[in-house]
Amino acid sequence: MNDRETLSTDVLVIGGGLAGTWAAIAAARKGAAVVLADKGYCGTSGVAATSGPGHWWVAPEQREAAIDKREALSRFGLAERKWMHRIMAETWEQLPTLEGYYGFHSEADGSKYYRGLRGPEYLRALRRQCVDLGVRILDQSPAVELLRHTDGAVAGARLYQRQAHRQLEVRAAGVILATGGTTFLSGLLGSHTNTGDGHLMAAELGAAFSGMEFSSLYCVAQAHTSITRTMIYTFADYFDADGRELDISFFEPHMDRRLAAELLKGPVYCSLRRVPEDIRRDLASISPNVPVSFARRGTDPYRERFEITLHAEGTIRGIGGICIVGAQCETGVPGLYATGDVATRERVAGAISGGGAINAAWALSSGCWSGRAVAQLAKTQGRRDREPVHGSARSGLGGAGRAQISAHEAVAAVQAEILPYDKNIFRTGPKLRDSLDQLERTWTALGAGIAGPDIQKNREAAALTATARWCYRAALDREESRGQQQRVDFPETNPAFASRLLVGGLEQLWTRLEKEAVHD
């Protein structure tokens, strides 16, 4: 480890999904030297690559009305009209710049359909755009820890290039976190690269979080599969084990809670008999992975009932993440920016999910803003790459002689608290307190040392444990029901909580309501 290789650049982006690639593109277009490090492969990593992100795509003259509609839908505050305008404007400007990289559909009137892109092709286009702009992409290179200057500013990151089996230190004027949210390895399609790595690294430099209590959505899939593609389930009819039809529709609020309540009683089956013939024919051309999965399971979903399950969406379709303190997605740690799902999306989504459209527009926009900001920072302040730097990791480094726990055991312990429907969906104070006690034990055991040499897995275990603690601590302290956060013991919305809730801390957790309630 003494002969660690080093690399110097203007901008370091950690994570190569939607937010990370857009950040790299925006920075490179400003003339900055950019390194993008992806834990897996930039093009297949992250939840966008396996799905089909639609973007919030609204013509300028229709934006006020679109925001009115959105606010009527949510009614729970926490969002800001100004930020909604900003992501609509940025998205409107940026998506057409992928012309030539993505095969946008031409409408009958000759206009192009820009707002919805299929994941694998979208990420492939973004990667090619990055390469053409000179972005240096480091695949299979998870970040182990952030590096900091003596004055507390971020100085870069230490990567572990897991296929070359070597460490690499990247020094940069600024670092953009684009590591995604986390589902705690729930099985949600494409989410297993996203283990809260960015959350932990940011916290180790002193960043805080917001909206972590909004982390209890679940998504339907055929049992034993990860195919959480919802489109076809808009036509779903559900049945219990006795064949009784359940009155649950895709279009009702909290439908995942209704399904979860049934699943706690016994297996639930689905029929897609109502899907029109032409949609059945087109499904393979719209979402190819959906019929591929059914065919390989030997299921004819239009003629037979098949068993379903729910996978937790954690903080991905959830809302919380690293607290944003400035218009360019600053985190409060000098030089460190948070984008996409690793950042809180409350400013644009409020207390209900931004779903695909708002979250994708947010990922694109937050990426572009921070990319430009760090490019500018590199110009004005320079790389500072001759100054001494320090590592910042405190937990999950392993190596201790008296290890009490393995990474695998820690992850299982976290999942036992955060994935079960009865604990996460039907939240009560006593249940949350019990879970927090268990998570605290896991965190303490990790602090004493992890058995096993795999530095990536060890850090992931620490990151998942830390992130689960922030989620449940925020859920415990928001003693009300608001949007996605539903408390069985506090079913009403309480105006005293009409504010964002900050949470943070590694050894000692803390929460605090932002001083002012958020009203426009």
Added chain:
Amino acid sequence: MIEVILSDRCNACGLCVKACPMNVLDQVFNGTPEIARREDCQSCFMCELYCKEDAIYVAPDCDRRVAVDERQLRASGLLGQFRRDSGWDEWADTHENKHHLMEQVFARAAVAQAAFKHAVDEGKT
């Protein structure tokens, strides 16, 4: 989870090793990659998309192993289905990406649901 890489089809290009977001595979010099960490596979099918030889079979089962008979698999038509339906490589001209229809499907389902609800409310079902 990824179940099999057919070594007679594999041309040892190494792209699946690089493209797997979960680092499930190990490169073997001039040979078929080894499925070294199957337990990490997230069943996302991405390796199949990047395999022009259609040598890889990923079972959709994410939480259990599935027995695969290679002879049946070759005859099944399932190999390469995802890459073909995605219109990648040689399929670009024949398999159009119709992702733009997605929001129409959502809208039609909402209309169908509203009509159904209305019928229930009126006591017609």
